[in-house]
Amino acid sequence: MKHKLLDRLKIRVSSIRTRMILVFLITSLLTSFTSMFISSISKNLINRMEEMFTANVEIESFLTLMDNVDKNITDYLVSDDSDSMLNYYKNKDIFLEKATEMFDPTAGIYSENDLINKDILYMVNSYLAELDAAVTAKKINDADGYIARYAEADQISQYIRTYADKVNLQTLDVNTNQYLSMSSDLNRLFVLNMVLISTVIVLSLFAVFYLTYNLTKPIVKLADTAEEMTKGNFDADDLVVASDDELKVMANAFNAMKHSIKQYIGELHDKADTESQLLEQQIENLKMQSLLESAELKALQMQINPHFLFNTLNAGVQLAMIEGADRTSNFLDDIAKIFRYNVNSLDRVVKIKDEIDMVRAYCNMFHVRFGDAIHFNYDIDLSLFDIEVPPLVIQPFVENATIHGIGNYEQGGVINITLKRDGNIAKIIISDNGVGMDKKTMKMLTDGIEFKQKKSGHTTGIGIYNVVHRLRLFFGVEDVLEVVSAPNQGASFTLKIPITTEPKRRAAKEGAKKHEI
């Protein structure tokens, strides 16, 4: 119960509204209290100043009343006028009342001033007593008596004036001293008032600035982050709000929203990637299939009953052997090998050794056909024989060299076939000293661009374009062929076979199988 109450209270205290109200209240109250404080002090001081000068005014009033009494008694003593006598008694009462009011010592005697006041009041009594005696003497026509009494009263009135002047001077003296004492303090008070007001203003500004800054800082951060999110950046840091208020709730909600969106987008990306990979795979498969089909179609077009021809050749080989025609037997054997190699499906994997063997057979056949017009040189690294490659990738280049490179080269040609390791690459280099080619042709070959070749009855029909694309698909790398040539400078074709990488096609095939499962 208590906890709940405290929690509720905490929430209320830490809410933005409460904080704003508190700050405004504090600043307003501070300013108001300061104004009231300074006004109150100023008012009190003004009152004090007024009181300081009231005494002098009062004494002047007192002396005026005494003058009135003196005038009335003089009138009466001179004229024996009853009105003057009545006026005397009337003004005497007023005068006495005023004197009592001003100088009454019954409140106690504490100071020199109190003593003087008491003296004045008592002298007023003596003065009036003498005047009364003068009136009495006048009534009985005792001229000497009232003259003597009046003279005495007049003397006393002089004393009263002396004392009144003394009071005036003392009051003035006290007031002057007070003012001199106060003036420096009043100046200091003014300065301090200014300092106080300035401090309150600065304090209020500080409170407002602090509140505003604290309120707007997370909002600005939030806006910045939201702007980043609209640009697709969901990796911005989480908003951290120190205050325990609605902004913190908003920031937490925003962070959660950001994370949710980020996660969702991530999932979408993954899905899209997978789908893209699958699609790519399918496209590649289709391409591969298309190429194979194309190659096979071409091979089939060339083969008229290949098995009949193959069996016939074998029979020819055997006949040649029986007749002791070894060269013929070898020639036919090489042709049989070539036919056998070509008859097999292109959708298989062979080793480089098979390819080299097939090329040797092909070259032997050429040697029988064309004699010494073409020399074949081999530089073979036997350690690379077990590397797997698609079938019929070397033979088309040898065929290309014999037909296009040196086919029309009257001086006779040399074809070098090299197999060597270059790092993780097995390089198969087929070079000739033939007519070479221009740059445009070279670029088309290396870029794998198919160009129409004039069909020749001497070829197997599998073009370089086909080989390049099959190698690319098989190994999953683009850089599979390098051509170096110049017109009449011969040509060099380098097939780059990755050694360590498992052929992509095979991996892709396995992946596709898994996906199907």
Added chain:
Amino acid sequence: MKWSYKLVLALLSLVLILTASGILFLYNRINNVYHDDISYIFSDNPKYHFSLILKSDSDEYWQDFKEGVYEGAKAYNDVVEFHSVSTVDQESQIVEYINIASKSQLDGVIVNGENSSLYGEAINAARRDGVEVVLGGVEFATTERLSYVGTNFYEYGVQAAKLVSQVQTDDPDIQVAIILSSNHEDGNLDGVTSQNALMMSGFKSVIDDIDNVEIVDTLYRESDLLGAENLTREIFTQYEDIDIIFCTNAKDTVAASRIIVERNLVGKVFIVGTDMTDEIANYVRKGIVAGVLDRNGYLAGYKSVEILHNSLEGNFQPGYLDIDIDVYTLINIAAYHDER
């Protein structure tokens, strides 16, 4: 909240508190200045109200006297209003203040006036109005004053002469000059003997019996301003073999001592002074002042109030109260400080 914000907030709060405190402090001080004009120097409901009338040129004796009056009033819960009379027209002012005291129906007056008929009449008039008068300084025995409280001037003269006779000088024939405060106090009324005359009478009564001591001159100081200094110089001019100068108040004692120092006559000329101050005590220690007759003004003032108060209480009081004179020389000067 960052520490820098906390620091700024703390500083501003501190300035605010200090400024507000400063304002309150100044406000209170200004208020106190206002209230300072009400000097609470008297206790509540004093029993009797007296007037003290003294001349403004009064020396140390009268300062002590005044202090004694105030202390007496305080002790007896009475109140005293003080009137200082200027040097111009002193007589009429004193008379006026006595009259004012009468018309103000005060309970008593303590006054140091000069013997004159007007003064005497004023004392008597006050007495008729029921105001008791105590005289200090100058006795006026023919008036209806309640009492005289102060020095017995004859005895004062005797003590001074004895002190003079005790002074050790190299000169076998001792020449003495006397500086009196004023000749106004000698009085010119029949039957009234002035205090100076009484003092001289007592002084001579002793000196006349001593063969090697001669009073070469008696001078009157007419003003406070450089009065005694000029008289001392005059004495040194006229009397090269002067041995002792007898001064009858503190101011003259100090002034004459300074001239002795100034003229490098220490050890050759000695002062016999009147009334003790710290400065005079130093001169005693240095041997410039051979001895001092302290008339004890404080006790005289105190006793004046005491007599008035007791009289108003209905107790019989003496008409003449002789205040003993304390004599200080190098031998007992330490006692002065002990008393202080």
